[in-house]
Amino acid sequence: MRKAYGISGLLLGMILFGLWLRFPHAEQVMHHGLEVKITADLSDCIVCHDGMVGPTVSICTVDCKFTSPHSILKEYPPFGKEQEYAPADKLAAKGIILQNHKVTCVSCHNLKNPQKYHLVMENNGSALCYACHIK
Ligand code: HEC
Ligand code: HEC
Ligand code: HEC
Numbered sequence: 001m002r003k004a005y006g007i008s009g010l011l012l013g014m015i016l017f018g019l020w021l022r023f024p025h026a027e028q029v030m031h032h033g034l035e036v037k038i039t040a041d042l043s044d045c046i047v048c049h050d051g052m053v054g055p056t057v058s059i060c061t062v063d064c065k066f067t068s069p070h071s072i073l074k075e076y077p078p079f080g081k082e083q084e085y086a087p088a089d090k091l092a093a094k095g096i097i098l099q100n101h102k103v104t105c106v107s108c109h110n111l112k113n114p115q116k117y118h119l120v121m122e123n124n125g126s127a128l129c130y131a132c133h134i135k
Helices: 002-022 124-132
Strands: 028-031 034-037
Touching: none
Parallel strands: none
Antiparallel strands: 028 034
16 A cells, blocks of 8 residues: 555656656746746856857946946945945835845846846836935
8 A cells, every 4th residue: 555655656756747847947937039047146147148149248246337237246235335225125025136135137137027128127217226226
């Protein structure tokens, strides 16, 4: 009896695993004809956006100009500048995701948004920028 259960359990497990492999996972999304998994890790984006497959991104970590929207791997909020930034616990409600308290690609991009640039929110009047920068 117990053995039979064990085998059917194993079979069920294999079937479920097969289905899991067969269908796109919950975090996967079709992105310009490619299946992309979305985690908060920027390497998941850089793997393509290094200029080989997707458009390159100028990643700004040190010299951040206003013409570059890409400031990543920055501690949020920056130490000593807390009053200039929206509280971190208010960001999730706006769709902004931090990774280990740092700004990453998915802080500004949501690949599930089919609109141009796949932003987490409209950036009319720099709304996205002001979602974090309150001063
Ligand atoms: C499997 C490769 C691949 C991965 C992984 C990938 N992208 Fe892309 N991405 C592309 C391609 C291809 C395009 C379209 C390029 C084009 O049309 O010129 C694109 C376009 C974009 C665009 C521009 C869309 C537009 O409207 O102009 C954004 C923004 C973007 N990707 C963000 C991301 C982010 C953020 C991640 C990580 C979460 C990511 N991508 C992961 C391949 C990828
Ligand atoms: C602080 C917000 C922010 C972060 C962080 C960010 N982006 Fe963007 N990204 C934008 C905005 C806004 C645009 C729209 C284009 C513009 O305004 O220049 C954009 C545009 C893009 C584009 C299209 C560029 C083009 O010229 O067609 C790609 C690709 C892209 N981002 C990928 C990434 C990747 C990959 C990362 C992580 C390494 C990232 N972004 C991090 C805000 C951000
Ligand atoms: C997810 C939150 C977030 C969003 C959204 C965001 N920023 Fe930032 N931004 C930061 C953080 C954190 C820093 C790093 C500040 C530091 O280290 O002092 C920064 C730095 C900057 C800097 C460099 C100046 C400085 O103080 O170092 C500029 C310029 C800038 N952001 C412009 C923008 C623009 C333009 C947008 C909209 C496209 C934008 N930001 C959206 C979080 C954000």
